[in-house]
Amino acid sequence: MSTRHARGTRSTSGTSGAAKVIVIIADVMAFVLGLWILMYLLDANRANDFVEFIHGVARWLAGWSHDLFTFDEAWARVVAGYGLAAVVYVLVGHALANRLRRY
Numbered sequence: 529m530s531t532r533h534a535r536g537t538r539s540t541s542g543t544s545g546a547a548k549v550i551v552i553i554a555d556v557m558a559f560v561l562g563l564w565i566l567m568y569l570l571d572a573n574r575a576n577d578f579v580e581f582i583h584g585v586a587r588w589l590a591g592w593s594h595d596l597f598t599f600d601e602a603w604a605r606v607v608a609g610y611g612l613a614a615v616v617y618v619l620v621g622h623a624l625a626n627r628l629r630r631y
Contacts, residue, residue, distance in 0.1 A: 547625035554621020561586050568606045591617035
């Protein structure tokens, strides 16, 4: 009986775990942004502590894309600005995780 090792085989448990963490973080960030968009569109009570917390976190996450677009309607600015940030976080997070899984 001979034991053969495939060329280039190595343990990927560390990179797989890191990729999983990156995907979870990116998805949570996108979820918070999407939740704020939903709360805004449904006119959630801004005096509520939970709503204020989600707004603060979403504002911080979308700081780079907030008011990037100059639509006349406020709801369109919120959807475009926060939505863009959510899409970017998901795309970048999943792309980075897939890249890690390859190596």
